[in-house]
Amino acid sequence: MNGRTLPRFTIWRAVFAILMLAGAYATYLRVRYGLGGVTNLSDQFPWGIWIGFDILCGVGLAAGGFTLVAVVHIFNIERYKPILRPAILTAFLGYVLVVLALLFDLGRPDHIWHPLIMWNPHSVMFEVAWCVTLYTTVLSLEFAPAVFEKFGWHKPLGWLKFISVPLMILGVILSTLHQSSLGSLYLIVPNKLYALWYTPLLPVFFYLSSICMGLAMTIFESWHSSRAFGRDLELPLAAGLARVLAVLLMTLLFVRFLDLGERGALGLLRENRTETWLFGLEIALLAVPMLLLFRRRVRWNPSKLYGCAVLVLFGFIANRLNVSITGMEAGSGTNYVPRWTEVAVTLAIIALGFAVFRVIAQYFPVFEEHRKAGDIARGPLTGRVSAGSTPEESQQQPELTAPFLGG
């Protein structure tokens, strides 16, 4: 596949190079001039996009790992196994990048290990720090089999198999804890966070939405790898996830509006304020794909399915940014717009994530084809995937997967 370099590819490589250069320069400025030299943060507004996007969205987008581990290994729904490893890899890289972003955001990154020995169990941040540390370890062990298989280390593979079930359960529990706790972080600011977002249910909403983000991210990432590696999309699996996603989105939106009504905050929607419009954007980005995903024709059309997944991802990114930035501005009595250096670091980290995923997926047995044939040859149109699909769904498959083979 190395010979297959399309022109479009070079453009992406150029974009990647530019983003990395900008990121490197911003990193130099960050080290040289401190947080004040590269961010628009202030004493009134101490958390910007490095927390709002890199941390809150990053952890949420990595939720596919625990969601699919639960589906495949705890609920034993084996047919989703082909997309488990990519999801675990996405999650593992996600957490590594979150820690990397944290090194930029912390005032004293050299003290990042302090929560491990200096405890304050009353702090949500302390709990998040521990969960993220432990869960990143769990994820590295969950992905380790791919590495061991590659090098043919059978003994450690056996050990991992022995501890795998408790390990998987631990991973799901840790994720439940810190995904919800990222919402709990904001429970402490009832007088600052705008009432469209402040609710005692924040941890519940963050948890439910992390599962949605995980599912959408899994669809997103299998579409991209199907193009990058010339594989066919595991369409029946992606469509199956999309159906669950639609139901979860509906539940989440329903409970959110119920909660707004319960707290008497619905009246705020009549006010002509930035908050109202950005809340509307967030809801629209979730409601539109939800309605579309309830349609079978959309779920079984790779491009439309992908489009919906992207909308959902943007919807939840809007949600996290609304909670952490939009909703905090009025209460803090200030406005915050990130400086170019903040954006540069964030984009560089995202680009790094895509690139490292690609490299690892190329050299380690991440996708099913590797494990079957030891090669990234294009799969046949049907065959492997049909094992997982229901009879009536598999008939539609050939025509629907065809567009993907062109990529």
Added chain:
Amino acid sequence: MSKAILYDSTMCIGCKACEGACAERWHLPYDDKVAAEPRLSAHKLTAIQTFGEHFSRRLCQHCAVPTCASVCPVGALQKTSLGPVVYDAEKCMGCRYCMEACPFQVPAYEWHSRLPKVRKCDMCYDRQRAGKLTACAEACPTGATTCGDRDALIAEARRRLAAKPGDYYQRIYGLQEVGGTSVLYLSAVPFEQIGLRTNLPQQPLPQLTWRVLEALPNVVSVGSVLLGGIWWITNRRDEVMRAEGGKAR
């Protein structure tokens, strides 16, 4: 006995002697330019503010149940039994959750330092431990800022409210805000008119997160058993199916 500061806005003449004394005590530069800054910052830990003909003073409130100390993941902020909320820069990793969470927006950050610290008033913890007044109270020429035992200061504030009811808005700020603070205010006008937040609950804010955190052991134990049980059932079902010659799902 816990220590406190009482600031009486009606007695303040806006001379900013407290600002100067505070800067001196922290070895921070203080000149006309700094004096003109209306906000708290990493180089200005107390600030006199002007609202029409009234003055106000900002400094750390030293809450009875401090939000900052509760949210700090490494315990760098602590409420001392003496009253002051103190900060240990050696522990701090710079997550700035204290700044995000503080209902009074007090902690400030050394944004331009390469080894930055959080900066805020510590109510002259070292001086108070040695039995001395805070630098600001010592410097105040009119008695607008006084320092002493919290209960005694509350009694004094009540005495002033009763003695000159016409001169005061009949409330003490800091008595109940977020569960009570160790800095108390008296004012001629309602407190929001001298820049103080009046939308705060009377309960300490840390309860809001503790309610969730204390449920975590249950989430862990119930969750593990539940997930383990689900795994056992689904796995067993597949085993049985395989043994009977069927195909696992």
